[in-house]
Amino acid sequence: MKSILWLVVAIFTAGSVAVADAPKELEPWDRIVCIQSQVESKPDTGKLCSGFFVEAEGSLYLVTAGHASEETNLNSRIRYRDPSGKTQWVSLKGFVRGEGNPWHRNPVSDLAIAKLPAVDGAEAYLGHFKELAISLESVCRECSPRTTAVVTVGFPLAIGAGDEISPVAVVGHIASRETTAKNTWGTEPIIFCSPALAQGTSGGPAFLQSETSNKTTVVGMYIGVVNDASGAKLSKLVPARIIHDGITRMQNGG
Incomplete structure (x- = not known):
């Protein structure tokens, strides 16, 4: 299923957006990020998918659907709620070495994973991502029973x-x-x-x-x-x- 096509002018021209004075409690659902990608041939539109971070032995991984990763580019923006309650965004290219494709596609599944390296200038974002990340130990290795x-x-x-x-x-x-x-x-x-x-x-x-x-x-x-x-x-x-x-x-x- 293709990611949704929608207007993103306001979002793409925004930087960090502050929310209400008192930050709301970080719930498990707030760990999820959206990845927004502008369509070059249609500057007023873009595509959006969801994603989440996993931490394993100190390394960070961004996980999303394989078909969704095909719609991203180095200018795609990761939008997320930081631990203080503010809405932030950062470009994917800030975590890519060179001009290559950061995604590793799974050969048997509609799954894509990008390892986010430690890069100069991205320390604050990586700190946020680590606080939002789910540990690899919390990614279940067995299928839950039906009706769960x-x-x-x-x-x-x-x-x-x-x-x-x-x-x-x-x-x-x-x-x-x-x-x-x-x-x-x-x-x-x-x-x-x-x-x-x-x-x-x-x-x-x-x-x-x-x-x-x-x-x-x-x-x-x-x-x-x-x-x-x-x-x-x-x-x-x-x-x-x-x-x-x-x-x-x-x-x-x-």
């Missing part, structure tokens, strides 16, 4: 991606065991989940619902929907084990 309550977080229809960033959190349930679904390259491992969500959510994580605000467990990542002629739909999630294995391989130089 989960919270899928992102920016459907660009909701919550305005001047005061506020990701949307939707409660649903795991609907299947890990299975496979057809994709352009063949088949991919998948978990089906309810409800179906709108464009812009791609790349957003699904958390276990029954946890405290100090603990987050990622069970999957939203990548789109499956539907039939009747209009019935289910969400598709990349199993969290695929994310865990992908980051582990990058740690080991793979």
Whole structure:
């Protein structure tokens, strides 16, 4: 499912945007970021997807959907809520060495991961990202049972991606065991989940619902929907084990 196409003039001309005087408590859902990419042929429009950070052995990784990563460029902007409650943005090119593509695409899944290196001048942003990051240990390696309550977080229809960033959190349930679904390259491992969500959510994580605000467990990542002629739909999630294995391989130089 393609990321949502929408107007982003105000956002792209903004820098850091302050919010209310007293910062709101950082909830697990506030760890999610949106990645906005201007369309060069249409300067008044852009594309948006969701994403999240994972920290492993001191290194930071930005995770999103594979199809969403194809719509990004070095000028794409990561917009996020910093630990003090302010909405911030920073260009992706600030964390890319050279002119190369920062994304590592998974060969069997609609998943993309970018390692964010420590670069001069980006220390403040990296500090924010580390506070927002989810530990690799919290990325589950087993599929949760069917009917497990989960919270899928992102920016459907660009909701919550305005001047005061506020990701949307939707409660649903795991609907299947890990299975496979057809994709352009063949088949991919998948978990089906309810409800179906709108464009812009791609790349957003699904958390276990029954946890405290100090603990987050990622069970999957939203990548789109499956539907039939009747209009019935289910969400598709990349199993969290695929994310865990992908980051582990990058740690080991793979």
